[in-house]
Amino acid sequence: MWAAPVYGGRIPAAAKERFLQLKGTQTPAVLLAVFGNRDYDDALLEMCDLALAGGLVPAACAAPVAEHSIMHSVAAGRPDAADREKLAAFAQDVWRKLENEADISSLSLPSVKGRRPYMAYPNIPFKPAASAACIQCGKCARECPVNAIPEDAPEQTDKTRCISCMRCISVCPAGARGLNKIALALAEKVFAFKHGARKEPEFFI
Ligand SMILES: Cc1cc2nc3c(=O)[nH]c(=O)nc-3n(C[C@H](O)[C@H](O)[C@H](O)COP(=O)(O)O)c2cc1C
Structure with a gap:
């Protein structure tokens, strides 16, 4: 999986780089x-x-x-209880699909939405910064997936590398990392107005 x-609207380049290291030979894969x-x-x-380029066979997909x-x-x-229930049912469906198909090469591929060329990766303006509360422990630097925080100067952020994943904020034991509160509050209001209505997970088998 x-x-x-x-x-x-895309997968982060850092995730893609990691995935490119995985190679299969007609190996069934479940993509989320x-x-x-x-x-x-x-x-x-x-x-x-x-997945296909790496020799994997996308047997099922979910969003x-x-x-x-x-x-x-x-x-x-x-995900809440309703999501978990749907995900559990999806897992059962995937299991059944794979169990019933002895020959992976004849597995039907799910038809997912999307367009080629893929949409351009947008510039995401939210880059976390450290406040004076930073205790220089370096946890954020060690856990940043793209090495955007120098371990010897964890109060800094290399904005050209940062992918705005917010991991540094969630792992900081001193609560010292964050975004500009006013800019975030404004953006969140607009975003929630446009995209706040509940969407459901989608499954493709
Ligand atoms: C930089 C960034 C861009 C995002 N873009 C989208 C998006 O295009 N569509 C969407 O529905 N959610 C988007 N999200 C929300 C994430 O997809 C969602 O919170 C996520 O799956 C949680 O992943 P995490 O493990 O990185 O926190 C974005 C989140 C971040 C941090």
Whole structure:
């Protein structure tokens, strides 16, 4: 199973780089593009294309909803019990599909939405910064997936590398990392107005 978050309707380049290291020989794969209640756009299609190029066979795909990791009021608390129930049913369906198909090469491929060329990756303006509360422990630097925080100067952020994943904020033991509160509050209000209505996970078998 390969799961990636949806960033800007695509999968983050860092996730793609990691996935490219996986190679299969007609190996069945289940692909999940997790989105924050706006849209997953071309992310699942991109994942299917990468899987096929790497010798994997996308046997089933899903686009589950999770709390938005920048705009936390959107899809707050997702996945919830209803999501979990649907995901469990999906897992059963995938199991049945694979069990019933002895020959992987004749497996029917799910038809997911998305367009080629994929949408351009947008510039996401939210880059976390450290406040004076930073205790220089370096946890954020060690856990940043793209090495955007120098371990010897964890109060800094290399904005050209940062992918706005917010991991540094969630792991900081001193609560020292954050976004500009006013800019975030304004953006969140607009975003929640446009994309706040509940969306359901989508499944493709
Ligand atoms: C930089 C960034 C871009 C995002 N872009 C989208 C998007 O295009 N559509 C969407 O529905 N959710 C989007 N989200 C929300 C995430 O997909 C959702 O919160 C996510 O699956 C949680 O993943 P995480 O493990 O990175 O926190 C974005 C989140 C971040 C941090």
